[in-house]
Amino acid sequence: MKHHLISAADLTRDDAVLILDTAEEMARVADRPIKKLPTLRGRTVVNLFYEDSTRTRISFEAAAKRLSADVINFSAKGSSVSKGESLKDTALTLEAMGADAVVIRHHASGAPYRLANSGWIDGSVVNAGDGTHEHPTQALLDAFTVRRRLVGRDAGMGRDLAGRRITIVGDVLHSRVARSNVLLLNTLGAQVTVVAPPTLVPIGVESWPCEVSYDLDAVLPKSDAVMMLRVQRERMNAAFFPTEREYARRYGLNGDRMARMPEHAVVMHPGPMNRGMEITAEVADSDRCTAVEQVANGVSIRMAVLYLLLGGNESAAAHTSRTDAVRTEETE
């Protein structure tokens, strides 16, 4: 794996499978009474958030703490970011503090790339969502969730998503989740289709490794997983679609539509959900909806990413058993 995780495109198929496998090992830690490994003891992980996202921040924080890293939460929101000096200055500060990894969420596309490539900082940079660009750990946790549901928890080890058909529905234009998912799912061998009104599909999408459709009903019966994206109501005011009602009617997932999906197919949502907009309560609360699992899986995936970026390149398995021993000594 590379030194940073900026884009889902940074990952080869083998890198991605290694992360998913490592996350399975990490998930087992969550089943123990003491949910902690000493793996990253003495290492410092900084959560650098220029944009509010309590969910993502807490997920990274929990992941780092379960690996025994020291965690610093740096909320840059509200500080003077207008000219962007603060990103560089903050980076220099974090460098001086000896940050081993910086988890960055930023409103500007490319900010994590700049942070990683401008020589401002030596530590690993993990993109926790940048503008309308990418959110690679979200894509990894989505892939992890799909693999568990469709291939199986243990049966899935070492496997990718070859041949699976995955549909991403909604505001693709503004979605970093969609961008990362299209890239990663394709790397893992899945066939991806994005479905949205034409106004919410970016010009230039033809270069993406996916199909594009404007017709949700036509795609649903051929989907093994349907990923619903959050649609912001403000998009209506910017004329991306006429009314909420029309959006929900054409692109929302309700019980009738869910019934047209194959029996085994799952419904995914990165959260938070707009019930009644892109998804109805009936679907959101059904067994087929993985939204809550996705949150739990997010911690395992982020543990795996931090471990692999900071801990080493080998499988976590050997390491986990070794650290198990250490943990046992400590607790005795």
Add this chain to the structure above:
Amino acid sequence: MSKILIRGAGILGGRPQDVLIDGGTIAEVADTIEPGDAAVVEAAGQILLPGLVDLHTHLREPGREDSETVLTGTRAAAAGGYTAVHAMANTFPVADTAGVVEQVYRLGKESGYCDVQPVGAVTVGLAGKQLAELGAMHDSAAGVKVFSDDGKCVDDTVIMRRALEYVKAFDGVIAQHAQEPRLTEGAQMNEGIVSAELGLGGWPAVAEESIIARDVLLAAHVGSRVHICHLSTAGSVEIVRWAKSKGWNVTAEVTPHHLLLTDELVRTYDPVYKVNPPLRTATDVMALREALADGTIDCVATDHAPHPHEDKDCEWGAAAMGMVGLETALSVVQETMVETGLLDWAGVADRMSFRPARIGRLEGHGRPVSPGEPANLVLVDPAYRGAVDPADFASRSRNTPYKGRELPGRVTHTFLRGRATVVDGKLT
């Protein structure tokens, strides 16, 4: 003023001849001229061109002297082979009154490196609402002929129509920064394959083309002159070509960077490539080169846009738009137009001196290299090859996309009315 003999330079790329400068004018052009008491500049192998004229320079003074001043900007211009530049109006305060344009004009005179012709704002404060005092700026000591809200588009159709009509009274021209504002809200780069991948707000080609289409129609309707700034797309070329075929009075410019660089470079997220209009695709670049070669695009203009380091040493979204260009323009044109066989050196003289001077109605610039003409001249060594080192720039700012890149050609001498501003590649 003393005499200078330039010996053996190819005039406009033609056969080697000698040129004698006496005072501010060219005294003689002949196969051989005896030097007498003249200082001799040996120029074998070099090209002699009329001093370059830029229609589009941001000198930043008054208001942003940390980026550039009239003095540093005109030194950069001289180093790049220019003897006249048009200073854009988006300063602080905006050049929208006779007072401000006269100040800039006077600062240019004092610098002595290059004539500075101020461009007046079209509307008060570049706000697009009310016409600025175009007549007063024209009647001022600065004698403004070119008006532009550059940096912003005159998007109100009625204001644009009135401006075009109004300047007919004194043979002025409206230079339009063609950017439909609604279509470019949040725009960060060319809208296309690369923006879709990078998740950066798209600046669609049609936002430029729709304004150009409207403005050539308006100019035709009212019978006035319109000039299109930094045209950047293949579609814009088609519209200008069509308008010219109708005999309408439209002219256009292209920047050196739009002749060389593409939006693929934005993948680096390095704000040095952030510019307005944005870098486009390779298809656009080729269309622009061909249009400059066939004359559809009249001239090269630098859009020299100096910014201090801190405005570029940040994330893409926060960075200022623009790049410096005065000191590299001729090299980029040599690489993209001369070495590709699209233009000869006479063509370069036409696109970088004769035509921009004519569009700006500048007296004394863009003249033939002939006896009796003003001695505004530049000597270029076309065989030179070297990497661009921003540390050598005379411009106060260093935001060049060519750092470390090898570009051909070098300005060895620049003469402003017979006075050397550059000698052996060094500013005097």
